[in-house]
Each structure stands twice: as structure tokens, then as C-alpha cells.
Amino acid sequence: MAGDQCPPDQSRVLPQLSWCGIIEGSQRSPSKTVRHLTNVDKNQFFLQRYGLTERSLEQFLAAALSAGGDYADLYFEYLSSTALAVDESMVKSASQGTSAGCGVRVISGERTGYAYTDDLSPERILHAARTAALIASGPAKTPVVGFQQKAARSLYPIALPSVDAEISAKVELVMRADAAARSYDPRIKEVRASYSDELRNILVVGSDGTLAEDSQPLARMNVSCIAKTDGNSARGSSGGGGRVALDFFFGEKTPEYFAKESARQAILQLDAREAPAGEMEVVLGPGWPGVLLHEAIGHGLEADFNRKQTSAFAGLIGKRVASDKCTIVDNGTMPWRRGSLNVDDEGQPTQNTMLIEKGILKGYLSDKLSARLMGMSDTGNGRRESYEHIPMPRMTNTYMLAGEDDPQDIIHSVKNGIYAVNFGGGQVDITNGKFVFSASEAYLIEDGQITAPIKGATLIGNGPDVLTRVSMVGNDLRLDEGVGTCGKDGQAVPVGVGIPTVKVDRLTVGGTARKESGGFMQ
Amino acid sequence: MSTTQLETGNQKLATDLKELAQEIVRQAIAGGATAAECVIREGDEFSTLVRLGQVETLKESGSKSIGVRVFNGKRAASTYSSDFSRAGLDRMVKSALELSKITSEDPFAGIPEPGQLGSISGDLDLYSADVYSLPGEERISYARRAEKAALDADPRIKNSEGGSFDAATGHKIMANSHGFVGEYRRSYCSIAAIPIAQTEDGAMQRDYWFSVSRNLRQLESPEHVGKVAAQRTLRRLGARKLKTARVPVIFDPLVATSILGHIFEGVEGDSVYRGASFLAGKLGQKIAADQLTVIDDGTVKGGFGTSPFDGEGVPTRRTLVIENGVLKSYLLNTYTAKKLGLQTTGNASRGLAGTPGIGPGNYFLQPGTKTPQQIIGEIKEGLYVTEFLGHGANLVTGDYSRGASGLWISGGELAYPVEEITVAGNLKEMFFNISEIANDLEFRGAMASPTIRIDGLLVGGE
Structure with missing residues (x-):
């Protein structure tokens, strides 16, 4: 893993625009193994390890509400992780690490006070609680006595978390990926394969009596290739994973699977032609192209932007924002998925939330703060990158339900357009609704037939109306392989996306070739 | 002098972080590493966001972490931790040494030659304690003034993602087994405004402007930042x-x-x-x-x-x-x-x-x-x-x-x-x-x- 490329302290003071975007990026790097983790009763992890008691938790919350306020919570996090990578057929790097800390939040009306500590001694937590308390100014409030643990799902039960698994097995995974990519084609000259995993133990306690614990595994592999011929080169990338155990990569999705896919893309791109430019019909393949939904509508439906009236979707509940073929949900309850959570980072169980039903906008994604201020229910979407961060509404797994069209018919219906099946990522300006997503594997469609592969190109559109131009929806819904990392206000969280094959009647494609009537001119 | 509390059992002892970094390097070498590097990072941050004149968030905190990279001949591995207890540090070094047994021999791996190491002398003006010198109310006032200047610039600016004042300091310490040890501090502060303008038909545009500096003295005025942010936003309408x-x-x-x-x-x-x-x-x-x-x-x-x-x-x-x-x-x-x-x-x-x-x-x-x-x-x-x-x-x-x-x-x-x-x-x-x-x-x-x-x-x- 490469080191930080910019001083992290400067990025902390730069303005955090609500640039929201998703990247096919690796999860946050390194860490180390904790052996006893799995032997400890899950419910007692923080209490045992740091000598905390329910009584002390109540004391911390009381300190947080010592100057008043409507609500206070504590978020304890203990994160262990492993990362290793093969490069030039050598395992050049391996790293492990742990980090632990506690964030204290106090909400008073629309105001939030926040402080954190990476020292989990009672004195430091009390100090953080008193710092966060400064947001309020009034008589002290008393937190509810006696915590209530809500019955939570078990979406990712794992006997042996991968962070505790033998490192030799992880070395085998990246070495196998390297070999498979190189044997795919002699033109594959550079291969990098990485494996990373983490286990995040969290404990959330709130002044309303909330108590939630979770143990959240996350693992992924990634393979990137460069293909070279005389005077020509191209890249390919593939990866996947989820909240899975190590055996996932020895059974369901093997290193060879990701390696072949990465090598295939690189070889294909060697022959790619210039992409066309201008508005045209665009067919999206199933799976990861669901990044369209994440950018075009997902971020715009996060409750904080709508509460503040800064989203292009503000005030559109009950209105048509998509064609009647579009039904879109955000579902945090899918077993094993990268974007899934038993409880969100405010201790609220996740759910399957209807966002758009047959084209009509139905709801927003909320956290505790926005739910209370907007008088809506908490959808369990309050998430944060770590104990150093304030939670906010975020997506989990966002996807469009399958329609009735045959994917072949969708292709055949296009006279001149592109068929885009893989993307690098995207970004949205939630205020004016403009979004982009960058195709990394796409083809020309000419007279209903997929013809030549084209070079990568950015697609740009307007969130509130792009889905009104979805004229066909395939019966082949697929979710992505588990590669998405979403960034918002400088916080990264893992997410999933999905979509069936869909046809968008008009979207601007940012290629380098002028489009002429009846075809594309090179 | 930077000091930290090192917990060893019940006994607390103050230790210089440069000393600690060198000690971790010695410990890695004593454990069998042929070369080693240790990095320690400390950081503090303060941020305040004011939206539509009201304080929306106040955040203040600090953290510290340590990492070690070891070489076992031509094999490298690294570990890190936020646990500065003796047991935590021991575990970090031991894990790195174990991990370095499973990586590959890379003929090019290694730390720089002794003759390549060193540090520029003299004050580089990277740190100014004044970024934290403003009292709490004054910090909020900086953020509020930046936003207000944007909101006051034009009636079409009716909404905002806020005005902000942020400050951060970082302290980095590094040591390696060729005897290098160095440290430096850096500071930053910034003011920003993110106004939203709206046309009569309801279409919205947002833009921003900011000033960032290593010290408070050179920061532009909140009013200037707010005004530029407003101009940048308004010119996008329509x-x-x-x-x-x-x-x-x-x-x-x-x-x-x-x-x-x-x-x-x-x-x-x-x-x-x-x-x-x-x-x-x-x-x-x-x-x-x-x-x-x-x-x-x-x-x-x-x-x-x-x-x-x-x-x-x-x-x-x-x-x-x-x-x-x-x-x-x-x-x-x-x-x-x-x-x-x-x-x-x-x-x-x-x-x-x-x-x-x-x-x-x-x-x-x-x-x-x-x-x-x-x-x-x-x-x-x-x-x-x-x-x-x-x-x-x-x-x-x-x-x-x-x-x-x-x-x-x-x-x-x-x-x-x-x-x-x-x-x-x-x-x-x-x-x-x-x-x-x-x-x-x-x-x-x-x-x-x-x-x-x-x-x-x-x-x-x-």
C-alpha cells in the first residue's frame, strides 16, 4: 500500500464540499491481528477489554449532557486490518494494524458537538464528553438509565474473521491471482494483486437507552493489469468481496476469477477505438453500472441535503422523477454484501427502503438527526468512516429492481449508441443535480448490434431527469462484485450498487470522436 | 519538547517521542530485523461550521499513532497501532517481525544509504501556534462572517452549506536504524464559504471559496472569502x-x-x-x-x-x-x-x-x-x-x-x-x-x- 500522498493535516482544514462520489477503490489500508477477539463474548468486547461498565457508560453520557442538549451518544470502535499485495510476482508489502477510539456526540436542536479520543481510559472519554457538551448551553439533562439492546440481524455471521486467519492463505490468494493474470495472455506485462481485510467492532450507546454492538468483517481482492504491445498499452482492473470470511475467495469468487476478468479488460482495451462525443442512446449492462443510481439519485435523496434544501431533489416526494419502469431501493439487509450492516453507526437496525416506486419519489435516507428534525422515521442510514467522524445519512446497497425486457431486445432496439458495462466511478454535485460516471469498458452499438470496443469516456447527465428517459429495463438484475467506496464530506464508507440492463434514451457521452449523422466519425 | 504518557503497567512515565521512535527501531533490530524505520504522528484538529447564522457543528480533538517498517534481509513488512501501552508497542514490533517472514525477497528493498539521510536546517516556517490562539467565540465569528458576506452579497443567495473555520496541527517524528532521527510540526488554518444561489424558476447552483494558511496572520478576511464565494456561485446561475x-x-x-x-x-x-x-x-x-x-x-x-x-x-x-x-x-x-x-x-x-x-x-x-x-x-x-x-x-x-x-x-x-x-x-x-x-x-x-x-x-x- 502506498503512503499518504498529501499531508493529512492540510486536507483536514480544506473545505469539505458535498462532493459525493463513488470509486472502485480499495478500502482503507493496514492493520494487525487480535487473537482473542473471537473468544470474547461479542456483547462484552469493549466492556472487558477496556474495563468499562454500564455505569461508566452512563457517566460518560451524563457528562456529555452536562450543559443540556437533546441527545448524546458514544461510538466505540476497535478496528483490525491486514493488507498485502503482489507486484512483479513478489509479495513486496504486507501490513497489519489496529486502531481504537471513542467519539462523543451531543445534539442540541440542529447543532452538533463532537469530540473523540484514541485513548479509551475513563478520564480521556470524560474529557471528550465535556468538550462535545460545549455545543449546548442550558441546565444539565439526565440520560435514560438502563440500556436496551435491540434485537439485531445477523447478516454476516463468521466463525473465524479473516483478519485472524492464517496469513499464508492470503499470500496464496495474491500469488494465484498474479499467475492467473499472467497466463491469460502473453501481452499481460504488469500485474498487481492485492488482498485486504478488516474487522470493525463497534459499540454504540445513546442517552435514549440505545445500546448496539456489532462485529463487521470486510474483505476484498483486487487485480490490476497492464497489457502491452509494440507502441500500445492498456489497463484492466477487477475485484470484489464483501462482509465475508476468507473461504469466500477459495470457493465462490476465486483469485483466478478476478485475474481473468482484469486481464480480459486490458487485452480488450488494446483494440479500443475513440469514443464518440455528444448525446446518444446509452445501454448500461447489469451490475456495477448501477453507479448511475448512486450518483444520479442516491446522494440527492440523503435526508441531510433535503432538510437543508440544498438538494436538487428537495420537495419532490410524491412527484415523478423516473419512468414508470424504475423502482429503486436502498437495502442494508442483504447477507454478506459490502454495503450491508446489522445496525448503522448510530445503533439503528438497517432496513430495505423504497426510494422510487414505478417512477414516483417515495422517500429519503435518514439518520437520527434528520429523522427527528424532519419528522420522518429513521431509516438506519446513519453512517461514519470512523470514531473520528460525525455520522450522516449514507447509502448501503442501492439498486433498481428487475424489469421485464430481454437484454438482447434492449441492444437490438438501439440504432446508434453505446453499450457500457464497466465503470471506474462517478461524482455528483447534489445542488444542481449534475453527475458523471466514467465508463472503463464500453462498445459501440450500430444498427442493433454490438460492434467495436471504445476507449474510456465520461458520461454526464442531470440526476432529477435522467431516469425519466429510461425506456427499457432488463430482467437481469445483478449487484456489483463488492468494490464500491463512497466518499461524502471527506468520509469514505463501503457501499454496494446494482442494476439490470437498462436503456437511457439520451445521455451525453464525453468521447473524442465527433458524431456524424448515421454513424461515428473517427 | 514533545512528551507523551507511556503506560507501563500502573506506572506512568513521560517519554520524548523521538526517544520512543528510536527505541522502537532498536527493539526491532534486537528482535532480528536487519533494518527498521519508525514513524509517529500526532495531530489535533478544530472545526466549526456555521449555517444560516447558527452554529451547526463544533469538533475538537486529537489523536496519535505509531507505525514500524522492518526488513528481514530483502523482505519488508510493516505494522501500526494507536495503542501506546508497552504491551501494545511490543505486539506491534513482534507482528512486524513475524510478517516479514512471509513476504518475498525483493533485491531492491531497503532503507536509504546513511549518506543520503538528513534534514534541511533552519526554520522552515511550517508551524505557527497562533492557529489555535482564537477563543471559541472568535472562531465561530470567523465562520459566521464568511457565510454572512456571501449571503449579503445578493438576494439570489438565499441558502448555504455554511461558513467554516478550521485549524489543525500535525507533528511527525521519524527514526531509522541508520541513526536518522528527525521531527517537525506543521500547522494550518482555513476559512471557507459555500453559498447556494437560486433563480426564480427554482434552479440552484453552489460554489465555494476558501483561504488557507499556515498561520492566522496570513489568512484572508472572512468577508473577502464570502464575497468571492458569492461571485463564483452567482456567475453559474442560468x-x-x-x-x-x-x-x-x-x-x-x-x-x-x-x-x-x-x-x-x-x-x-x-x-x-x-x-x-x-x-x-x-x-x-x-x-x-x-x-x-x-x-x-x-x-x-x-x-x-x-x-x-x-x-x-x-x-x-x-x-x-x-x-x-x-x-x-x-x-x-x-x-x-x-x-x-x-x-x-x-x-x-x-x-x-x-x-x-x-x-x-x-x-x-x-x-x-x-x-x-x-x-x-x-x-x-x-x-x-x-x-x-x-x-x-x-x-x-x-x-x-x-x-x-x-x-x-x-x-x-x-x-x-x-x-x-x-x-x-x-x-x-x-x-x-x-x-x-x-x-x-x-x-x-x-x-x-x-x-x-x-x-x-x-x-x-x-
């Missing part, structure tokens, strides 16, 4: 789409810096040695227009990219990267320099764990003599880009395609705002097609560029 066209494109300094960043990505040693860069193998060759000179200088007093030594303990320096369009030097750390048979340029960057990467010092495009207005004035029909959306650069092929918004240039004047367009070309040609470089170089981060003009790009729209 944006139109464009017809697809090949026209001259002017990039303002913020977006030009992003394009200049692709040269950095193309000349950093990691992408060069593996042939993953369109600039690999081009040393000594013409890769850009004649007037293009690019410099990386990690030694500038007070610079955002300045440090006395790099991520491996090598002194930073000034490197001429491109001179009059000719590629003069790659930017390297120890590993990539060895791979290419060259010398490190002191550009190693690193987090707590993992192999060092490559980062910029103060990296910039040398300014020209014309003002941006003169350059715009010479264009009959063209595009002025003020914002990019998305990440559409392929360093391997040079293919470039980004979402963009900005203003249409007509008759040498900024005529009307445009949006939902793309700008596409190939980086290999784009750097040759930089036909104008303005005189408005200003650092707002480690990388900076003046306004530039590039010809031959295809602007995609309707």
Missing part, C-alpha cells in the same frame, strides 16, 4: 448546455492544477518503472509545449508542500521536472530510484504502514506574463472551465475525459455559464497544446498552476 464542438479551452487555476497533477502522476517513479505511465521512458525528450516549465521544490519557506525531510528521512530539495517542454527528471523515492538506476529526489511520502509512496513538494507550473483576462480576450469562441466533475484520466494511455462546467467565451468576453458538458482529449497531445500560461500562480495546496489555455480539445454536449 447555465446552459452546449453543442458538441472543438474549441480553445481555458482552465482556471484550480482546474489547471488538476491537469498539472496528471504530469506528476506520469513522472512519479512508481508508474514510470512499471511502464504504467504515458511519460515512462521519455527522460530528455520533448513532452510538452516550449513554454512549459514544471518545478518541484520541497524546501520553500512556509510552503504547503514543504518538509525538512521526506518520508524516508532524505532531505527535500528542488527538482526541475520539465524545462521548456523537455522532461528533465522523474520524481522518486529510494525504491523507485533503485529500480530505474537513478538517485532519489527526496519525494518519499508515507503513512504509518506500508511501503513509502511518492508525493509532491511544492509542485508548480512556472507562470507566464499575460493576465488571464488577456488570454480570454484573445478568444473569439471558446470555453472557460471552472470546475471538473469525476475522474476520467487514464495514465497508461493518456486518454482524458472529464465532466465540466464553466463559462462560454464569446468575442473575448465571458458570456454565459455552461454545464453538463465533457472535455476530452489525450494527455500526450494536451501538454503540447498548452498555448498560453498566465501570470496568476498562487499556492492553495502543495500543487499549483496558473490559468492555462489548451487547444484541440473536444467539448461534448448536445
Whole structure:
């Protein structure tokens, strides 16, 4: 893993625009193994390890509400992780690490006070609680006595978390990926394969009596290739994973699977032609192209932007924002998925939330703060990158339900357009609704037939109306392989996306070739 | 003197962090490592956000973490931790030593030679304690004033994502088994405003402006920041789409810096040695227009990219990267320099764990003599880009395609705002097609560029 490329302290003071975007990026790097983790009763992890008691938790919350306020919570996090990578057929790097800390939040009306500590001694937590308390100014409030643990799902039960698994097995995974990519084609000259995993133990306690614990595994592999011929080169990338155990990569999705896919893309791109430019019909393949939904509508439906009236979707509940073929949900309850959570980072169980039903906008994604201020229910979407961060509404797994069209018919219906099946990522300006997503594997469609592969190109559109131009929806819904990392206000969280094959009647494609009537001119 | 509480059982002992870093290195060597490096990072942050006149968030905290990289001959591994207890530190070192048994022998692995290590002497003006000197109410007032200036600028600005004041300090300590030990502190503070403007038909636009500095004294006034943010936002109202066209494109300094960043990505040693860069193998060759000179200088007093030594303990320096369009030097750390048979340029960057990467010092495009207005004035029909959306650069092929918004240039004047367009070309040609470089170089981060003009790009729209 490469080191930080910019001083992290400067990025902390730069303005955090609500640039929201998703990247096919690796999860946050390194860490180390904790052996006893799995032997400890899950419910007692923080209490045992740091000598905390329910009584002390109540004391911390009381300190947080010592100057008043409507609500206070504590978020304890203990994160262990492993990362290793093969490069030039050598395992050049391996790293492990742990980090632990506690964030204290106090909400008073629309105001939030926040402080954190990476020292989990009672004195430091009390100090953080008193710092966060400064947001309020009034008589002290008393937190509810006696915590209530809500019955939570078990979406990712794992006997042996991968962070505790033998490192030799992880070395085998990246070495196998390297070999498979190189044997795919002699033109594959550079291969990098990485494996990373983490286990995040969290404990959330709130002044309303909330108590939630979770143990959240996350693992992924990634393979990137460069293909070279005389005077020509191209890249390919593939990866996947989820909240899975190590055996996932020895059974369901093997290193060879990701390696072949990465090598295939690189070889294909060697022959790619210039992409066309201008508005045209665009067919999206199933799976990861669901990044369209994440950018075009997902971020715009996060409750904080709508509460503040800064989203292009503000005030559109009950209105048509998509064609009647579009039904879109955000579902945090899918077993094993990268974007899934038993409880969100405010201790609220996740759910399957209807966002758009047959084209009509139905709801927003909320956290505790926005739910209370907007008088809506908490959808369990309050998430944060770590104990150093304030939670906010975020997506989990966002996807469009399958329609009735045959994917072949969708292709055949296009006279001149592109068929885009893989993307690098995207970004949205939630205020004016403009979004982009960058195709990394796409083809020309000419007279209903997929013809030549084209070079990568950015697609740009307007969130509130792009889905009104979805004229066909395939019966082949697929979710992505588990590669998405979403960034918002400088916080990264893992997410999933999905979509069936869909046809968008008009979207601007940012290629380098002028489009002429009846075809594309090179 | 930086001190920390080291917990050893019940007994607490104050220890200098430089001492601790050296001790961890000695411990790794005693445990069997042939070489070792230790990095410790401490940071504090304060932030306040005011929205529509009311405090929305206040955040204040600090954290500290430590990482170690060990070599077992030609095998490397690293670990990190936020646990500074004796047991936690022991576990970190032991894990790194164990991990170094499973990695591969890499003939080029290793820390710098003793003769390469060192630190620039003298005060580099990187730290000013005054970033934390404002009382709480004053900090809130800075944020509030910036937002108010934006809201007061025009009745069409009715909403806002807020005004903010942030401050942060960082302390970095590094030691290695060749006897290097060094430390430095850096500080930052900033003011920003993010107003939202709305037309009568309800269409909204948002933009921002900010001032960032290593000390409070040089920070621009909140009123200035708010006013510029308002101007930038207002000029976007009523944006139109464009017809697809090949026209001259002017990039303002913020977006030009992003394009200049692709040269950095193309000349950093990691992408060069593996042939993953369109600039690999081009040393000594013409890769850009004649007037293009690019410099990386990690030694500038007070610079955002300045440090006395790099991520491996090598002194930073000034490197001429491109001179009059000719590629003069790659930017390297120890590993990539060895791979290419060259010398490190002191550009190693690193987090707590993992192999060092490559980062910029103060990296910039040398300014020209014309003002941006003169350059715009010479264009009959063209595009002025003020914002990019998305990440559409392929360093391997040079293919470039980004979402963009900005203003249409007509008759040498900024005529009307445009949006939902793309700008596409190939980086290999784009750097040759930089036909104008303005005189408005200003650092707002480690990388900076003046306004530039590039010809031959295809602007995609309707």
C-alpha cells in the first residue's frame, strides 16, 4: 500500500464540499491481528477489554449532557486490518494494524458537538464528553438509565474473521491471482494483486437507552493489469468481496476469477477505438453500472441535503422523477454484501427502503438527526468512516429492481449508441443535480448490434431527469462484485450498487470522436 | 519538547517521542530485523461550521499513532497501532517481525544509504501556534462572517452549506536504524464559504471559496472569502448546455492544477518503472509545449508542500521536472530510484504502514506574463472551465475525459455559464497544446498552476 500522498493535516482544514462520489477503490489500508477477539463474548468486547461498565457508560453520557442538549451518544470502535499485495510476482508489502477510539456526540436542536479520543481510559472519554457538551448551553439533562439492546440481524455471521486467519492463505490468494493474470495472455506485462481485510467492532450507546454492538468483517481482492504491445498499452482492473470470511475467495469468487476478468479488460482495451462525443442512446449492462443510481439519485435523496434544501431533489416526494419502469431501493439487509450492516453507526437496525416506486419519489435516507428534525422515521442510514467522524445519512446497497425486457431486445432496439458495462466511478454535485460516471469498458452499438470496443469516456447527465428517459429495463438484475467506496464530506464508507440492463434514451457521452449523422466519425 | 504518557503497567512515565521512535527501531533490530524505520504522528484538529447564522457543528480533538517498517534481509513488512501501552508497542514490533517472514525477497528493498539521510536546517516556517490562539467565540465569528458576506452579497443567495473555520496541527517524528532521527510540526488554518444561489424558476447552483494558511496572520478576511464565494456561485446561475464542438479551452487555476497533477502522476517513479505511465521512458525528450516549465521544490519557506525531510528521512530539495517542454527528471523515492538506476529526489511520502509512496513538494507550473483576462480576450469562441466533475484520466494511455462546467467565451468576453458538458482529449497531445500560461500562480495546496489555455480539445454536449 502506498503512503499518504498529501499531508493529512492540510486536507483536514480544506473545505469539505458535498462532493459525493463513488470509486472502485480499495478500502482503507493496514492493520494487525487480535487473537482473542473471537473468544470474547461479542456483547462484552469493549466492556472487558477496556474495563468499562454500564455505569461508566452512563457517566460518560451524563457528562456529555452536562450543559443540556437533546441527545448524546458514544461510538466505540476497535478496528483490525491486514493488507498485502503482489507486484512483479513478489509479495513486496504486507501490513497489519489496529486502531481504537471513542467519539462523543451531543445534539442540541440542529447543532452538533463532537469530540473523540484514541485513548479509551475513563478520564480521556470524560474529557471528550465535556468538550462535545460545549455545543449546548442550558441546565444539565439526565440520560435514560438502563440500556436496551435491540434485537439485531445477523447478516454476516463468521466463525473465524479473516483478519485472524492464517496469513499464508492470503499470500496464496495474491500469488494465484498474479499467475492467473499472467497466463491469460502473453501481452499481460504488469500485474498487481492485492488482498485486504478488516474487522470493525463497534459499540454504540445513546442517552435514549440505545445500546448496539456489532462485529463487521470486510474483505476484498483486487487485480490490476497492464497489457502491452509494440507502441500500445492498456489497463484492466477487477475485484470484489464483501462482509465475508476468507473461504469466500477459495470457493465462490476465486483469485483466478478476478485475474481473468482484469486481464480480459486490458487485452480488450488494446483494440479500443475513440469514443464518440455528444448525446446518444446509452445501454448500461447489469451490475456495477448501477453507479448511475448512486450518483444520479442516491446522494440527492440523503435526508441531510433535503432538510437543508440544498438538494436538487428537495420537495419532490410524491412527484415523478423516473419512468414508470424504475423502482429503486436502498437495502442494508442483504447477507454478506459490502454495503450491508446489522445496525448503522448510530445503533439503528438497517432496513430495505423504497426510494422510487414505478417512477414516483417515495422517500429519503435518514439518520437520527434528520429523522427527528424532519419528522420522518429513521431509516438506519446513519453512517461514519470512523470514531473520528460525525455520522450522516449514507447509502448501503442501492439498486433498481428487475424489469421485464430481454437484454438482447434492449441492444437490438438501439440504432446508434453505446453499450457500457464497466465503470471506474462517478461524482455528483447534489445542488444542481449534475453527475458523471466514467465508463472503463464500453462498445459501440450500430444498427442493433454490438460492434467495436471504445476507449474510456465520461458520461454526464442531470440526476432529477435522467431516469425519466429510461425506456427499457432488463430482467437481469445483478449487484456489483463488492468494490464500491463512497466518499461524502471527506468520509469514505463501503457501499454496494446494482442494476439490470437498462436503456437511457439520451445521455451525453464525453468521447473524442465527433458524431456524424448515421454513424461515428473517427 | 514533545512528551507523551507511556503506560507501563500502573506506572506512568513521560517519554520524548523521538526517544520512543528510536527505541522502537532498536527493539526491532534486537528482535532480528536487519533494518527498521519508525514513524509517529500526532495531530489535533478544530472545526466549526456555521449555517444560516447558527452554529451547526463544533469538533475538537486529537489523536496519535505509531507505525514500524522492518526488513528481514530483502523482505519488508510493516505494522501500526494507536495503542501506546508497552504491551501494545511490543505486539506491534513482534507482528512486524513475524510478517516479514512471509513476504518475498525483493533485491531492491531497503532503507536509504546513511549518506543520503538528513534534514534541511533552519526554520522552515511550517508551524505557527497562533492557529489555535482564537477563543471559541472568535472562531465561530470567523465562520459566521464568511457565510454572512456571501449571503449579503445578493438576494439570489438565499441558502448555504455554511461558513467554516478550521485549524489543525500535525507533528511527525521519524527514526531509522541508520541513526536518522528527525521531527517537525506543521500547522494550518482555513476559512471557507459555500453559498447556494437560486433563480426564480427554482434552479440552484453552489460554489465555494476558501483561504488557507499556515498561520492566522496570513489568512484572508472572512468577508473577502464570502464575497468571492458569492461571485463564483452567482456567475453559474442560468447555465446552459452546449453543442458538441472543438474549441480553445481555458482552465482556471484550480482546474489547471488538476491537469498539472496528471504530469506528476506520469513522472512519479512508481508508474514510470512499471511502464504504467504515458511519460515512462521519455527522460530528455520533448513532452510538452516550449513554454512549459514544471518545478518541484520541497524546501520553500512556509510552503504547503514543504518538509525538512521526506518520508524516508532524505532531505527535500528542488527538482526541475520539465524545462521548456523537455522532461528533465522523474520524481522518486529510494525504491523507485533503485529500480530505474537513478538517485532519489527526496519525494518519499508515507503513512504509518506500508511501503513509502511518492508525493509532491511544492509542485508548480512556472507562470507566464499575460493576465488571464488577456488570454480570454484573445478568444473569439471558446470555453472557460471552472470546475471538473469525476475522474476520467487514464495514465497508461493518456486518454482524458472529464465532466465540466464553466463559462462560454464569446468575442473575448465571458458570456454565459455552461454545464453538463465533457472535455476530452489525450494527455500526450494536451501538454503540447498548452498555448498560453498566465501570470496568476498562487499556492492553495502543495500543487499549483496558473490559468492555462489548451487547444484541440473536444467539448461534448448536445
